[in-house]
Structure formats: structure tokens, C-alpha cells
Amino acid sequence: MQWQQDDIKKYVQAKEYIDTIIMPLQPFHLTKDEKIAQTSYENEILTIFSNELEKELSGRTMRIPSYTYVRSADKEKEIERMKTWVTDIQEQPFEHLFFPTFDMTWKKHEINLPGNLIWLPVTQVEEIQSKEFKKWIHENVLQVSELIRSYW
Amino acid sequence: MSDKKKQVTRRQFLNYTLTGVGGFMAAGLLMSPLRMAIDPVLQPSGDGDYANVGLAVDDITKDPQPVEWEIEQVDAWYKSDVTQKAFVFKDDKDEIVALSPKCTHLGCMVSWEGSESHPDQFYCPCHDGRFTKDGTNIEGTPPTEPLHEYEHKVEDGMLFLGKAYPRGEA
Known part of the structure; x- marks a missing residue:
């Protein structure tokens, strides 16, 4: 399910079946010219990845809007803010929360996160329409969905 | 300029006009059958x-x-x-x-x-x-x-x- 009108209407009818949240963690910044392109690229492909992951497991997962934060922000403070999202999410019967991200700085704070971090190493491709990139997405979606299923 | 205009004779004027109008009429008549003939090509739908x-x-x-x-x-x-x-x-x-x-x-x-x-x-x-x-x-x-x-x-x-x-x- 996506956090979109049509899917949410279905969700409300069938919420006992949907117990897993996919919440991508996406950094944002416009400082440091030399890094903006890379961060925006990562943002783009994490969005594609998360949507494809949702498609694979759409009957039991909800892909909510990405948790977006300023790249340089203090992670512990961000975790406090993230917890307010999670408190809201848990008003509904969600049991599993997964946070896919390319931002490796979360790894050190993983233990304090209110859900399961899925840190993926980023892949560099010239063209996101390329076969190579599609294959990368496909393989990662399969592996990560297997990981998610192991929690069910 | 006015000298040049006079060089178009009545015969020439009528010729041009008729060819032009006739051409359009012919094209109009041909368009539908032509369109039908190549229609399968235009529509791979x-x-x-x-x-x-x-x-x-x-x-x-x-x-x-x-x-x-x-x-x-x-x-x-x-x-x-x-x-x-x-x-x-x-x-x-x-x-x-x-x-x-x-x-x-x-x-x-x-x-x-x-x-x-x-x-x-x-x-x-x-x-x-x-x-x-x-x-x-x-x-x-x-x-x-x-x-x-x-x-x-x-x-x-x-x-x-x-x-x-x-x-x-x-």
C-alpha cells in the first residue's frame, strides 16, 4: 500500500492484514555544491527502490512518505523527532517498521532507532533507465523483501 | 511594381486559379481513400x-x-x-x-x-x-x-x- 487515497481506502477495510511500515530515511541539503548531486541521486534511487519494494509486498506493507531531514542534523535529535512519527503510526496496528536508507551515518545510531534500519550500499549508474540499474533494483528488492519476510 | 503586375495576363490568371482550386479539390477527394488505404499502417494499436x-x-x-x-x-x-x-x-x-x-x-x-x-x-x-x-x-x-x-x-x-x-x- 502507498500512502495515497485509493490505497488508504483499501487499507482501512483490511488493516488487520497490513502490519508493516516502509519508511525511507532521506537526507536533504543544498549546501556543499560538490555533494548535492550525489545526495539528490541517492534520494531519487531510494524512492524508486522503496516503491518497488512496496509493489513486491504491497498486501502487507504500507510505504509512507520518506522521513526527510537535513543531512548535517544531529542524529539523536532526529531520532526524537522520528519517534513522534512512530507514535502516530502505532495508533494503527503496525508491528514492523523498516527504514531503508543509503545514509550510513544511521548505522551508529541503529540501536536507538524506533524500528529496523535497512542500510543499503549505494550503486553508481550513469542512467537510471539502464538495464544494469533495473537489475540492481530487482535483486535488492528481492533480497530485502526476503529480509522483511523473515520478521513476519 | 505596377508594370510587373500587368504582366499577368487574364489567361495566366485563370490558369493559376483553376489549377490551384482544382488541386485542392482533387487532394480533398483523394484524402479519404488514401487515408483508408494506409490506415492499417498508421494504426498498430x-x-x-x-x-x-x-x-x-x-x-x-x-x-x-x-x-x-x-x-x-x-x-x-x-x-x-x-x-x-x-x-x-x-x-x-x-x-x-x-x-x-x-x-x-x-x-x-x-x-x-x-x-x-x-x-x-x-x-x-x-x-x-x-x-x-x-x-x-x-x-x-x-x-x-x-x-x-x-x-x-x-x-x-x-x-x-x-x-x-x-x-x-x-
Whole structure:
């Protein structure tokens, strides 16, 4: 399910079946010219990845809007803010929360996160329409969905 | 300037005018039959709804195999390439069957023999939904209708798939 009108209407009818949240963690910044392109690229492909992951497991997962934060922000403070999202999410019967991200700085704070971090190493491709990139997405979606299923 | 204008004689003027008007009339008359004659060329849409999935008919076996292909999908705001998936096999009557892997319960992707304890079945990992090989939902599992089936046709030995429709309504 996506956090979109049509899917949410279905969700409300069938919420006992949907117990897993996919919440991508996406950094944002416009400082440091030399890094903006890379961060925006990562943002783009994490969005594609998360949507494809949702498609694979759409009957039991909800892909909510990405948790977006300023790249340089203090992670512990961000975790406090993230917890307010999670408190809201848990008003509904969600049991599993997964946070896919390319931002490796979360790894050190993983233990304090209110859900399961899925840190993926980023892949560099010239063209996101390329076969190579599609294959990368496909393989990662399969592996990560297997990981998610192991929690069910 | 006025000298030049006088160089056009009455005969020439009439000639130009008639040729011009006649030409338009002829073109107008020719347009419809011409358009009809080449219409099949302009409209591949009969085929457009079917996509070559890159599988030769000879390679289709009794075992469901996954195929993927891309179609261009246009919704109100975006045009995007969407990956379509199907499981293709030949049934006992040697007929080609192409089933959509989208679970009819809530839309997860099923896989053939995805559960070790249920061989010869499609299995949905989300809520343990199961379907027999012909796509029929197994009672006692969450799905309430069979897997959808793609329209298919064969051209030059290659498999083409169209739209998926609910079984029983086709």
C-alpha cells in the first residue's frame, strides 16, 4: 500500500492484514555544491527502490512518505523527532517498521532507532533507465523483501 | 511594381486559379481513400495492446516460468515504464496459460512453489495465500478469486501478452 487515497481506502477495510511500515530515511541539503548531486541521486534511487519494494509486498506493507531531514542534523535529535512519527503510526496496528536508507551515518545510531534500519550500499549508474540499474533494483528488492519476510 | 503586375495576363490568371482550386479539390477527394488505404499502417494499436515478452513458444514448458516486460503507462500526470510480470506455462491440453503473479487478496507478488510445504502451487508470502497451478485460489487461504490471466497471442513463434483479466469473466 502507498500512502495515497485509493490505497488508504483499501487499507482501512483490511488493516488487520497490513502490519508493516516502509519508511525511507532521506537526507536533504543544498549546501556543499560538490555533494548535492550525489545526495539528490541517492534520494531519487531510494524512492524508486522503496516503491518497488512496496509493489513486491504491497498486501502487507504500507510505504509512507520518506522521513526527510537535513543531512548535517544531529542524529539523536532526529531520532526524537522520528519517534513522534512512530507514535502516530502505532495508533494503527503496525508491528514492523523498516527504514531503508543509503545514509550510513544511521548505522551508529541503529540501536536507538524506533524500528529496523535497512542500510543499503549505494550503486553508481550513469542512467537510471539502464538495464544494469533495473537489475540492481530487482535483486535488492528481492533480497530485502526476503529480509522483511523473515520478521513476519 | 505596377508594370510587373500587368504582366499577368487574364489567361495566366485563370490558369493559376483553376489549377490551384482544382488541386485542392482533387487532394480533398483523394484524402479519404488514401487515408483508408494506409490506415492499417498508421494504426498498430491492435498490436499495440500486446507486447512481445521475449519468450519463444517452443521454450514454454509445463512448468510455470516467470517473464517480465515493460509497457508504457500514462496516467493523468506521469508517463512511465511499468514492469509487467507473468507466469507462463502450457497446461495439460498444451494450451498456453499466462497468469498474473499479483495475489488477488491484497496484491503481493506470488511465486511458483514459493513454499516448500506446498509444491505445485503458487504461494503468496504475505498472508500464506495459495493457488493451484491453473490459478484457482485454494479455499481456506485469504484470496477469494483466482489469479488473473493475461490475453495472449503467438506471432512468428514468439509469445505476446495483452491485458490481464479476472478469470471467468473473459
